[in-house]
Amino acid sequence: MSSTKRPCRVSSLLSEALVADPHGAYARLRETAPVHRTTTPDGEPVWLITRYVEARAALADPRLSLNKANAKTSDAYRSSMPPELDAHLLNMDPPDHTRLRRLVSKAFTPRRVEDLRIRIQAMTDELLTTSAGPRVDLVQALAVPLPMGVICELLGIPEAKRRDFRTWTDTLFSSTPGAATESRIAMGQMHQFLKSVIEDKRNRPTEDLLSALVQARDDQDSLTEPELLSLAFLTLFAGYDNAVHLIGNTVLSLLLHPRLLAAVRVGDVPIRSVVEETLRWSPPFAMAVRRFAREDVKIGNALIPAGSRVWISIASANRDEREFPSPDVFDPGRATTHLAFGYGVHYCLGAPLARMEAETAVRSLLERFPVLELTVTANELTWWPTFHKRGLRSLTVLTS
Secondary structure, three states: OOOOOOOEEOOOOOOHHHHHOHHHHHHHHHHHOOEEEEEOOOOOEEEEEOOHHHHHHHHOOOOEEOOHHHOOOHHHHOOOOOHHHOOOHHHOOOOHHHHHHHHHHHHOOHHHHHOOHHHHHHHHHHHHHHOOOOEEEHHHHHHOHHHHHHHHHHHOOOHHHHHHHHHHHHHHOOOOOOHHHHHHHHHHHHHHHHHHHHHHHHHOOOOOHHHHHHHOEEOOEEOOHHHHHHHHHHHHHHHHHHHHHHHHHHHHHHHOOHHHHHHHHOOOOOHHHHHHHHHHHOOOEOEOOOEEEOOOEEEOOEEEOOOOEEEEEHHHHOOOOOOOOOOOOOOOOOOOOOOOOOOHHHOOOOHHHHHHHHHHHHHHHHHHOOOOEEOOOHHHOOEOOOOOEOOEOOOEEEOO
């Protein structure tokens, strides 16, 4: 379809059709145009990018800012979280982003991630042992507690405080009535807790990421207190929720394709390829972090006015038939160039860790349980009712 067509107006990103069947809804949008005008659930106007080429270009386009100061109606984008938790990489552009990412990279090294491999395996084995039974919800038994344990291990959160950490996180991710008030309380508690942990790491550093961030230096530069707090908070959220749903979605991808599952069990198809195809086919982070146009920007069929909010659908771009032959087919053998971890200067620093967690969890699960069967049909699975992420509420299986 010609890119000169006028952008289609979509009633709302929270439309029932999009939440119930995101891939079908996005396919219809891609067929019409690469960019669409719509509104967010709170009624704010937004431009939605749905095709691969335009999405990849937008992810790396310096005219699209992550800094909320560039929003046309900046009051509408003020965060409800304390300012000390808001000074992180996903709210910054170069050169501030460049400086902060350089300092973080000194602490978040491949070696530090690799050093976690043994602990990740041990945590996975323990979780699978304690969850053994004929009927298991793999979200609650494995996909949720493993990333939480890994993040706490990475940040150096004391064992005695991890239960509180999990409670606060569950509250912040809750969608139940009254959750907004409870979330503010939980956020305040987590804020104070992180401040105390950082102060402890400053006085008594240990071999963990927070200690390394406290000590990170570059030409006399270092992270400020708000930056340290924000990075700890971001590491928790980005590292936890995405890993939970990557594990769940990968297991589900195999359960929905029994022949592929059999091939993986005998070693004919690598687990790594399955995880990579899941990132394309069912990415946990379905929508990239919002951007704001610094100036009038022409993308595809649309002229996006300065100050406008722009959202980039990773879930849609990853199934664009212009980039991926038979995009709805789950094929771990394909050469993939998915956008699940972003593209350009904002590419996810935690991508290697997320991949390691998912590969370890799925491999260990298949080794531990020779039988894995869904207890419901694919249509009966329950997903989180949001366009931001693609994640299962539960994934109950029979193991015997």
